[in-house]
Amino acid sequence: MKSRKKITGLIILVTAAIYVVYAAWPRTVPAEILQEPNTILTSVSEEVTAFDEQTKQISEELKEVIKKTDFRGHIFGLGLAAPQLGYSQRIIALKSSYGDYQIMVNPKIVEQKLQLPWTEKCFSLDGRHFLKRYFWVKVQYQDIEGNDFEETIIGSKAAVLQQEIDHLNGVLINDY
Ligand SMILES: [Zn+2]
Numbered sequence: 001m002k003s004r005k006k007i008t009g010l011i012i013l014v015t016a017a018i019y020v021v022y023a024a025w026p027r028t029v030p031a032e033i034l035q036e037p038n039t040i041l042t043s044v045s046e047e048v049t050a051f052d053e054q055t056k057q058i059s060e061e062l063k064e065v066i067k068k069t070d071f072r073g074h075i076f077g078l079g080l081a082a083p084q085l086g087y088s089q090r091i092i093a094l095k096s097s098y099g100d101y102q103i104m105v106n107p108k109i110v111e112q113k114l115q116l117p118w119t120e121k122c123f124s125l126d127g128r129h130f131l132k133r134y135f136w137v138k139v140q141y142q143d144i145e146g147n148d149f150e151e152t153i154i155g156s157k158a159a160v161l162q163q164e165i166d167h168l169n170g171v172l173i174n175d176y
Pocket residue numbers: 121122123124163164167
């Protein structure tokens with residue numbers, strides 16, 4: 001019994017140590033990502049109505065740049081919003097798995113549950129910030145061809161989604 005407690009304690013300690021190293025690890029920010037202060041980052045992005053070449057091109061750029069920030073062991077979620085690349089358009093990219101990124105056009109949270117304290121980083125500004133995010137969200141969005149989708153997302157991917165939608169509304173994590 002005693003050794004089991006010791007092992008449990010050790011596992012918790014190792015997990016905490018891994019998380020601290022992960023959280024403190026410096027991230028290289030690709031040059032394409034706009035840095036605060038910048039008026040595009042604090043503006044409300046436009047709804048996409050024409051699903052054309054520009055929509056496609058912006059989503060390709062988002063995927064290219066997000067890939068540069070990704071690495072295999074990245075488990076806490078990753079996202080990028082079009083205004084971070086200088087486009088005031090409601091398009092975001094979310095990491096699904098390594099090398100696979102989901103594009104959402106005009107994403108909108110229609111239901112949310114369980115608000116929890118959370119901590120996040122953003123590629124457009126320095127530091128780790130404390131805020132609150134919903135653990136469970138239901139999102140409606142379109143793909144680059146304008147087809148409608150609805151999806152339920154939980155955990156760190158849900159938090160990333162909320163940060164990206166905030167970007168579309170000109171809100172940054174240091175505004176909380
Ligand atoms: Zn961000």
